[in-house]
Amino acid sequence: MDTETKTFHIGDILSITTGALVSPDHIGGVYNILGWLVDENLMTHQLPRVARECEGFLLEQFPDLPTEAPTLTSKDEVFAWLDRMVAQHGETREVPRLPRVDHTPIDPLMEIKLLRPDAQVFVVQS
Secondary structure, three states: OOOOEEEEEHHHHHHHHHOOOOOOOOHHHHHHHHHHHHOOOOOHHHHHHHHHHHHHHHHHHOOOOOOOOOOOOOHHHHHHHHHHHHHHHOOEEEEEOOOHHHOOOOOHHHHHHHHOOOOOOOOOOO
16 A cells, blocks of 8 residues: 655654744645644644644654754744755655544634633634
């Protein structure tokens, strides 16, 4: 059985495995890789939980990539570090989907209520 994969920049992967936002596409890269991994359109409040679900899987898939990023305080520092990572590890990787058993799908509205039971949630339907 062939495993379905999608090509991602290593900055997208490193954003999940290091916890530092180093994707060349910024937060869009995080949405893209996490959405791909779990095959869902995620909302902002779901990103931390799904990143925790996916981190170990990505570390297993790419054990050669660093698990920590240095403290990066400017955009220039981020891109200089990322350029070094690309030079050492290549620009992109083929990323398979996370096994379904490793992800807990939660309705986005239910999840926001779980995270903030005191918050009022207004649903706007178009």
